[in-house]
Amino acid sequence: xxxxxxxxKFRVLKTGQSMTLLxxxxxxxxxxxxxxxxxxxxxxxxxxxxGEGTTAKGEVPDGYNVSRLKKQNFLLGxxxxxxxxxxxxxxxxxxxxxxxxxxxxxxxxxT
Amino acid sequence: xxxxxxxPQSLIILEGKNCTLQCNxxxxxxxxxxxxxxxxxxxxxSLTIMTFSENTKSNGRYTATLDADTKQxxxxxxxxxxxxxxxxxxxxxxxxxxxxxxxxxxGTSLIVHP
Numbered sequence: 001x002x003x004x005x006x007x008x009k010f011r012v013l014k015t016g017q018s019m020t021l022l023x024x025x026x027x028x029x030x031x032x033x034x035x036x037x038x039x040x041x042x043x044x045x046x047x048x049x050x051g052e053g054t055t056a057k058g059e060v061p062d063g064y065n066v067s068r069l070k071k072q073n074f075l076l077g078x079x080x081x082x083x084x085x086x087x088x089x090x091x092x093x094x095x096x097x098x099x100x101x102x103x104x105x106x107x108x109x110x111t
Numbered sequence: 112x113x114x115x116x117x118x119p120q121s122l123i124i125l126e127g128k129n130c131t132l133q134c135n136x137x138x139x140x141x142x143x144x145x146x147x148x149x150x151x152x153x154x155x156x157s158l159t160i161m162t163f164s165e166n167t168k169s170n171g172r173y174t175a176t177l178d179a180d181t182k183q184x185x186x187x188x189x190x191x192x193x194x195x196x197x198x199x200x201x202x203x204x205x206x207x208x209x210x211x212x213x214x215x216x217x218g219t220s221l222i223v224h225p
Contacts, residue, residue, distance in 0.1 A: 004154075035215075040217065041217055042115070042200065042214075042215035042216050042217045042218065043155070043200070043215040044215070045212070045213065058212075090154050090155075092154075098143055098145075098160055098204075098211070099145075099157060099160060100145075100155075100157070100213070101157075102154030102155050102156070103154050104153060104154050105152070105153070105154055
């Protein structure tokens with residue numbers, strides 16, 4: 001039981017490049033979330049999903065897209081990366097809306 | 112706008128001492144409040160979770176309290192250990208339709224010195 005895993009762990013992008021971050025959970029959780037964490041700030045919700053095939057916007061969705069084609073996977077896409085998207089990205093999942101289990105994070109740098 | 116404020120921003124204590132971290136929130140409609148511990152370079156790990164009807168919850172040396180009337184919570188750490196050095200994050204969730212939207216505080220950075 002691996003819990004929540006994130007791929008990749010580190011990535012450096014040039015401005016304008018695109019990439020997809022993968023979050024996978026093996027706990028059969030319905031809810032999945034993507035957050036970003038910046039120095040001196042709390043985690044901010046980018047997008048979330050309450051079940052397979054559903055997605056919703058969080059607090060800071062601009063510049064990101066998501067997909068939940070399979071229950072166990074939640075993908076976060078950056079179509080045209082910007083330096084302002086340099087951050088640490090965390091994925092989380094939960095069986096209902098209370099308890100969230102976080103992945104180890106992906107550190108993204110956009111130059 | 113839903114907000115969660117934590118204090119102090121940072122705290123340094125000696126090993127073995129107790130400490131209390133504070134969380135004030137303006138989140139509506141309130142669903143639940145959670146405290147997380149985040150070690151450097153790792154994802155947050157849940158310590159406690161409380162709903163509206165609960166006013167205290169313990170997890171080993173960690174005890175969280177909730178006053179829903181004043182919208183305040185505290186996390187008390189007893190007999191601190193070096194491994195308690197971490198960021199402690201207060202998270203308050205609001206119920207929106209069938210979903211629960213979390214608002215995160217910025218965290219309190221705790222350093223425990225030997």
